[in-house]
Amino acid sequence: MGWTAFTLAFFAFLQCSKFTYQGVHSFNSKFDLTTDCITFSPSPACPQHIRVLLKSSKIDVYRQWQSLSIACCSSLLCPVSAMQQYFLLAQPCPGPLFYFQSDSGVLLTRSSVTKLLRDSARSARLPCRSVKGHSFRIGATSTAAAAGLPDWLIKVLGRWSSDCYQLYIRTPELVLFSVAPRMLAYLVMFS
Numbered sequence: 001m002g003w004t005a006f007t008l009a010f011f012a013f014l015q016c017s018k019f020t021y022q023g024v025h026s027f028n029s030k031f032d033l034t035t036d037c038i039t040f041s042p043s044p045a046c047p048q049h050i051r052v053l054l055k056s057s058k059i060d061v062y063r064q065w066q067s068l069s070i071a072c073c074s075s076l077l078c079p080v081s082a083m084q085q086y087f088l089l090a091q092p093c094p095g096p097l098f099y100f101q102s103d104s105g106v107l108l109t110r111s112s113v114t115k116l117l118r119d120s121a122r123s124a125r126l127p128c129r130s131v132k133g134h135s136f137r138i139g140a141t142s143t144a145a146a147a148g149l150p151d152w153l154i155k156v157l158g159r160w161s162s163d164c165y166q167l168y169i170r171t172p173e174l175v176l177f178s179v180a181p182r183m184l185a186y187l188v189m190f191s
Helices: 001-009 081-090 110-123 137-146 151-158 164-166 171-179 179-187
Strands: 040-043 049-054 065-071
Touching: 001 110, 001 137, 040 081, 049 081, 065 081, 065 171, 137 151, 171 179
Parallel strands: none
Antiparallel strands: 040 049, 049 065
């Protein structure tokens, strides 16, 4: 369940509130992600992509919902394969999409996401203090920018109506360290 939620969050540029629930037993089918929000195409047995129906969004003030399309990719990080495996192995009951079966149906919350992320980072001996639920959205945006995706596409993928997505982009230190030498080379070239 965690792997599926996390790969979905990353590849769909989701804010934590879009794939988690208000409380461990708080669920509202009008707004929260449910099993019927996921559609496998062309079929669950051999999906090429999934559609994710977001029932609530800041920019969807009229509650018309938004449909996200995510393609299958040939990688262990494939969100389509993760979702397919989740449906095959966990066989989630109709209702909330993400819940802990071992904890008698406790729902995935923002705090449980943060705890899982920090525990994973700690186990991998990575810095864990800065890891939060928004890390997926920040990581997806930064990765998309680093991969050279055009600005307009990053805005579409993140469902931003302005250039605020640029606040999410984290520039790697190596790029920052290259700025002064490149600027100096430019100055020397034209002096």
